[in-house]
Amino acid sequence: MPQPTDVFNSGGTLALNTMRNDALSYLDPAVLAGMDNLELVAKFIVEGFIIGLHRSPYHGFSSEFSSYRKYVEGDDPKFVDWRIFARTERFYIKEFEETTNLTCHIVLDASASMGFADEGGVSKLEYGRYLCAGLSYLMLRQRDSVSLATFSGGRHSFVPPSARSVQLNNILLRLAETKPGGTTDLGQALSGMAERIRGRSLIVVVSDFLSPMDEIKHILRHFRYRHHEVILFQALTRSEAEFPFQAPTCFKDMETGQEVFTEPAHIREAYLRLLGEHEDALLRQCSDLDVDFVRLGTDQNLGPALVAYLARRAAAV
Numbered sequence: 138m139p140q141p142t143d144v145f146n147s148g149g150t151l152a153l154n155t156m157r158n159d160a161l162s163y164l165d166p167a168v169l170a171g172m173d174n175l176e177l178v179a180k181f182i183v184e185g186f187i188i189g190l191h192r193s194p195y196h197g198f199s200s201e202f203s204s205y206r207k208y209v210e211g212d213d214p215k216f217v218d219w220r221i222f223a224r225t226e227r228f229y230i231k232e233f234e235e236t237t238n239l240t241c242h243i244v245l246d247a248s249a250s251m252g253f254a255d256e257g258g259v260s261k262l263e264y265g266r267y268l269c270a271g272l273s274y275l276m277l278r279q280r281d282s283v284s285l286a287t288f289s290g291g292r293h294s295f296v297p298p299s300a301r302s303v304q305l306n307n308i309l310l311r312l313a314e315t316k317p318g319g320t321t322d323l324g325q326a327l328s329g330m331a332e333r334i335r336g337r338s339l340i341v342v343v344s345d346f347l348s349p350m351d352e353i354k355h356i357l358r359h360f361r362y363r364h365h366e367v368i369l370f371q372a373l374t375r376s377e378a379e380f381p382f383q384a385p386t387c388f389k390d391m392e393t394g395q396e397v398f399t400e401p402a403h404i405r406e407a408y409l410r411l412l413g414e415h416e417d418a419l420l421r422q423c424s425d426l427d428v429d430f431v432r433l434g435t436d437q438n439l440g441p442a443l444v445a446y447l448a449r450r451a452a453a454v
Contacts (some may be wrong), residue, residue: 164438166259175270175309182271186443239339240282240298243269246344247289249391252317261372264435265343266312268442273308288326290319320392324352331359339366346371350418361426368429368449375434380405
């Protein structure tokens with residue numbers, strides 16, 4: 138059942154032991170914002186995440202445990218099961234089998250509203266770029282085929298799916314070129330994606346999902362009708378989620394340009410109520426359709442997003 142999760146300089150080098158000591162810092166968007174090389178961002182996200190899981194049973198994200206066999210000279214010692222050795226004084230190797238490869242389609246909302254950022258923080262689009270870069274790196278590491286689609290105000294961009302090593306560069310170049318602009322056309326963009334995709338796939342959508350619920354409901358049903366697995370990553374800034382404003386403020390719609398000057402105290406209760414109703418409706422739709430939904434703050438590290446992706450991928454194969 139889907140559950141919401143409330144989870145150096147560019148070109149430089151960093152010692153591996155430093156990464157091991159502070160792996161989680163490389164999932165922090167504030168740290169990633171100091172790097173202007175998306176390939177380094179992607180590698181730091183995934184490698185930091187993997188180092189953070191070094192105590193887990195995973196030996197590789199592209200394989201699953203299958204059986205044991207006796208150790209023979211030349212086998213990699215890291216696959217020796219030392220607990221069995223302690224009981225039997227014999228060496229046994231854990232064997233793994235490759236999982237079924239998937240085609241994963243990443244969709245990034247690049248509308249003007251995604252350009253919003255809290256003071257001193259990263260924008261929703263920047264956060265989305267980091268997430269898409271990390272997921273692409275992880276997917277290709279698993280030998281999955283991955284594509285990237287971005288959309289904003291009727292402008293769509295698409296990198297066709299591929300599992301080749303050059304695909305990461307293709308996706309990162311497109312992400313680097315993506316700028317916020319235009320109005321949100323979530324329903325239209327995702328409907329076009331649904332029609333384009335052939336064969337059962339994993340669909341990953343990164344957006345603030347501040348769109349009409351009827352629009353979101355329609356496209357989720359469309360994806361699930363075609364038997365795709367779906368995971369939604371919602372990126373919101375802390376100020377959007379908590380509305381902490383105190384002084385008289387001019388609020389501007391980043392997509393229409395409309396401005397409203399008001400006392401925040403006069404609208405806070407209504408704003409938070411409407412946002413809560415929208416979030417509750419979105420969660421209900423995801424639950425009813427067996428779609429994973431992960432709520433992420435733009436000041437939150439990317440670990441929960443990668444965990445959620447791995448869980449949904451495991452269910453899809």
